[in-house]
Amino acid sequence: MLFQSIFLAAATLAPTALSCPQHTNAKRNVHLTTRQQVPPGTNVTQNDWAYEASFNWGKINPDYELCQTGTQQSPIALSLGNGLALNHVPTFKYNGSIAGNFYNWGYGPAFTVAHDEKAAEEDIDWTSHPSFTYDNETVYLKGWHIHAPADHSVGGDRSKAELHLVHVDAEGHEAAVMAIRLDPGNSNSTFFEQLPAMIGYTEMGVEEPTTVDFAPLLESVLYFNEFWTYQGSLTSPPCTEGIRWFVARQILFTGVDQMRAILGASTYSARAEQEVWQHRINE
């Protein structure tokens, strides 16, 4: 009974939240709709899953089969026992201030990079977005969003929240996620200080045009100078695989009030950790 009421509460509070946000609200003043949040290439039409039942995603919809049977599902537990990555070292081109929309994806604060308002989805010039390069591949920032608590545990410790920087290839297909763990510390984070007041999930559809300087974010984790990497998936249905994950060893520390504001705008959004299988950690 308790379980059921939690489930219903989550469904009511986040009626349009589907999957990790698709960050498709790049056009200014375009409000979130269910259609925008539907993962491309699937016939998902409504929010039929909940984090409280993430063990069951593969069974509730045929489109979510990978959630149950995939060999590289995310998140996974990491530790220094895995060593740190020596391969796939990223170099960033995250220049200056980036314009976009700040909003709530249904489970926490989020930001989508703006692009040409007139461009059709297939004409979007992703290569104009901030990017990073690893091996010979360049991927482009679509947006970021926060999960609380963190998806990835490290050495058995789970941070209060985790920020995911979602990157696509030049054609707009999701290709890589940079994960930064967030915990409360002694002083405010300059990255979070520049953002407007956190938008709660009861204000779904509210978007604030915002300009974000990513330098303080990357500086706080020393530009991923130490990280874990592995072959993984989206952490929500349809659990699509083929995503390269980068998890920063450094934690971004926020002020106590900043963390309380982030948590206040968030609702439970961590998928149960998956068994390590074909993830090729740090390979």
Ligand SMILES: *[C@@H]1O[C@H](CO)[C@@H](O)[C@H](O)[C@H]1NC(C)=O
């Ligand atoms: C970033 O700066 C470099 C050189 O300073 C430039 O070539 C590149 O196009 C810029 N990228 C973005 C996303 O502004």
Ligand SMILES: *[C@@H]1O[C@H](CO)[C@@H](O)[C@H](O)[C@H]1NC(C)=O
């Ligand atoms: C990158 O491309 C160069 C030239 O094509 C090639 O020699 C090199 O092996 C590639 N590196 C990786 C990591 O794929």
Ligand SMILES: *[C@@H]1O[C@H](CO)[C@@H](O)[C@H](O)[C@H]1NC(C)=O
């Ligand atoms: C830190 O951030 C909190 C919440 O955003 C704010 O209320 C407070 O004034 C900030 N403290 C300092 C010292 O700037």
